[in-house]
Amino acid sequence: MENIRIVLVETSHGGNIGAVARAMKNMCLNELALVAPRQFPTEECMARASGADDILQEASVHQNLDEALVDCSLVIGASARLRSVSWPQLDPRECAELVLQRTVSGQVALVFGRERTGLSNAELERCNYLVNIPANPDYSSLNLGMAVQVVSYELMMASQHGSRTAPDTRELAGAGDMQGLFNHLEQALEDIGFLDPRKSDKLMRRLKRLFYRAEPDMDEIKILRGILSAAQGRKSARRE
Amino acid sequence: MENIRIVLVETSHGGNIGAVARAMKNMCLNELALVAPRQFPTEECMARASGADDILQEASVHQNLDEALVDCSLVIGASARLRSVSWPQLDPRECAELVLQRTVSGQVALVFGRERTGLSNAELERCNYLVNIPANPDYSSLNLGMAVQVVSYELMMASQHGSRTAPDTRELAGAGDMQGLFNHLEQALEDIGFLDPRKSDKLMRRLKRLFYRAEPDMDEIKILRGILSAAQGRKSARRE
Incomplete structure (x- = not known):
């Protein structure tokens, strides 16, 4: 789980940044980059981080997205499913597989946009791939922290692939x-x-x-x- | 995604209940049961639900867990990974597969405990299975809303990909x-x-x-x- 950076672009609410920090630490991620956050750090941010303060303290803060991505060899942006765009799109599971293949050789960034409007077209075009979380077509906008949680969870699952489920060690009756x-x-x-x-x-x-x-x-x-x-x-x- | 009930036991913070409602609606779930919630409904609850008010309005409120589970033929409880207990444990993906097999023939409940202490031993023993989300062993406690989000996301993924195993159509005991x-x-x-x-x-x-x-x-x-x-x-x- 090294070489994976979570990048948040122009997040409005400090609480969401805290929730992201907690979700990251839960899933063994530790590198957070903030692009022009509106409120950071705030009291709510620290409260929602709930013990993941180290992630917040070590977070880097950037003026623009390019600066946060400068050393990345793979950039994946979170977006709603876009039917009009022919950009390569992944679900979170496919995303996790690709990311873990790539972290061996270089830095990867997962980019999440603003609470209301997501990433701009220009920002989406900075991405090699888009990741979208399957959702209710009539109510598809996940909370920012939740979106990071789901994508990070898939990374955790992929990193543990095959080794997680404990074998049944009971001595079954013959x-x-x-x-x-x-x-x-x-x-x-x-x-x-x-x-x-x-x-x-x-x-x-x-x-x-x-x-x-x-x-x-x-x-x-x-x-x-x-x-x-x-x-x-x-x-x-x-x-x- | 019918016949799936999310049950929250003695939730302390109204905001978490709101976050759960939003996560559920995002993932096409709609049946929420609250067992002795400490604060409900609150302003923060409605704010965090962010348009998933219908889930909150239709939520049932119960005095105890038994009442919330009475018609359920499969009960799965969320817990940290328990090495000392040999109760059958599933990861969220295995959980989703099992749940979707069972909803064909009956009501299923997914039970989530208190923010700090989770489910009691007596409550865990009311469950047919436990589900645990893989996490950082040094920082394993997910926020309640996040846990519901991850489990619900796996249900959504499974419902879209189709379950591999044939549904169990026996009338299972409640x-x-x-x-x-x-x-x-x-x-x-x-x-x-x-x-x-x-x-x-x-x-x-x-x-x-x-x-x-x-x-x-x-x-x-x-x-x-x-x-x-x-x-x-x-x-x-x-x-x-």
Whole structure:
């Protein structure tokens, strides 16, 4: 997650800058560049950053966009989906893949525009690609912080690709153990007077399906068989 | 994107509720449930909703979590990644895939906890799955609105790309039915002398996890409760 710069252009509200800092730090990004911010730093900015003050303190402030992008070999600008423009457009997932390919060899910038009007045409044309977040066509404008959060989240997901989901390390019951459970269950159901022999095949099939779906591990098999034994014991105790 | 309810538990700041409403509407979600919100509605709430007032106006307000979940057949709770707990955990992408499979046949809830402390253990245990957003291990707590945004964004992405797996059309047991099963199970285990009160919490948690994984439908709940009644002796008592 090195070599990735988040660039905010003429942000109006300090609170949004703070929210962006927090979102960045949550997603392991740390390089923030501000182009002509209207309010910075403000109290609300610090409050919304909520512990990501280091990002704000180290943020660079620039007079214009060119200055913030001078060392970047790839620039991607956030925009609503533009049907009229034939600029190459990515969704956040495609964007993350491209960015991570490129950070190996150089600096990448992700540019987010003004709260109300986004990036100007001239600014969009400074970008190699545009990224747009899929949204409700009737209500498509995301809050600035939210947009940064979504794009950063995809970077985080891409950087962790393949290594995140912990393997299931439980010692799952083998086929023989499951068979043992089913035999015990059938016997116990008979002992407690639940099983009607005429319908037992269908019922047992149903219960097997249920327990197969549950994918019990060995401990759980033992617990279940303990319960069955207790149910059988109570009955025989009553009978005696 | 129907049949998906966003549930916020004891949210402290009205502004966050507004941000959630906007994030939801951006991502084509519209059903918001608030459990004992501290401030609602407030001026900041309406300001942050920024045109998503309809979501706030139609939001339901509940006294407790159970009430907000009563008709839900799948409940997923947001939490930090828990290494100590072996509750089934999903990342937002896996979560979205599962949710879209299930909305065909029933109501799904995504539950988000308090700003500072998240969901309690008891609340997490009400969930079939947990969803956690990958984050900086040294700074992992996302703002509430941001967390809803990320999870909702993945739902939007999944709904646009189409789910790969066939939808599950079984009539799955609702949260209330599962609760009924667990109460019955606990009582039956006590009746047959299986439950050691000193260890019962841990054991019941384990059994809940097993049955949540099995995802029983309504017929299966009836069969399981029939077995429990038989073990308790009620069924044979009836026959006598």
